[in-house]
Amino acid sequence: MILGRITGSVVSTIHHPVVDGRKLLVAERLDSDGQPTGGYVIAIDAIGAGKGETVLILDEGNGARQILDDADAPVRSVVVGVVDAVELEKS
Amino acid sequence: MLLGRVIGTVVPAVVVDELSATPLLWVQPLDRDGRAKGEPLVCADGTRMAGPGQVIYWVASREAALTLEPSFVPVDDAIVGLVDEVRLYPADDFR
Numbered sequence: 197m198i199l200g201r202i203t204g205s206v207v208s209t210i211h212h213p214v215v216d217g218r219k220l221l222v223a224e225r226l227d228s229d230g231q232p233t234g235g236y237v238i239a240i241d242a243i244g245a246g247k248g249e250t251v252l253i254l255d256e257g258n259g260a261r262q263i264l265d266d267a268d269a270p271v272r273s274v275v276v277g278v279v280d281a282v283e284l285e286k287s
Numbered sequence: 288m289l290l291g292r293v294i295g296t297v298v299p300a301v302v303v304d305e306l307s308a309t310p311l312l313w314v315q316p317l318d319r320d321g322r323a324k325g326e327p328l329v330c331a332d333g334t335r336m337a338g339p340g341q342v343i344y345w346v347a348s349r350e351a352a353l354t355l356e357p358s359f360v361p362v363d364d365a366i367v368g369l370v371d372e373v374r375l376y377p378a379d380d381f382r
Binding site for chain 2 (some may be wrong): 202203204205206207208209210211212215220222224236237238239247248257260268269270271272273
């Protein structure tokens with residue numbers, strides 16, 4: 197899983213049926229210090245994450261299909277958690 | 288999934304049977320601000336409605352094949368949906 201921050205959403209009328217009724221979020225990828233890495237991902241929202249929240253994003257197809265309960269879902273990225281805090285042991 | 292813009296079509300002379308009715312499109316991957324990022328690639332069009340100029344979102348690997356019916360096809364990038372609008376929140380709102 198990866199850390200991300202919700203920075204936007206995607207509006208899509210024509211799409212694969214798996215996207216029906218689901219929210220597509222734009223998330224910038226974060227490193228362990230919470231800084232943007234420059235990358236982003238479009239993920240399906242499974243928990244009701246919102247603007248600016250730091251989230252946990254599942255970035256793997258099989259797990260995504262389990263969460264969406266659809267064995268044929270062409271989806272890899274799903275927002276699966278909202279992060280309160282990341283604690284790192286400083287070395 | 289990532290954003291991309293359709294920049295052209297690909298018309299194959301010979302393809303495997305499973306792809307004989309599948310539209311193939313050239314897609315330029317985009318960053319979230321809509322700027323080109325990376326090398327163009329050929330995507331199968333799972334929606335069958337995309338065309339040049341259209342902004343889309345696409346997926347790679349096994350998930351790409353799942354956009355098509357039947358889904359056991361030799362495809363590694365595919366369009367999942369068409370983008371009407373990308374709404375980016377102002378960065379000041381949460382930084």
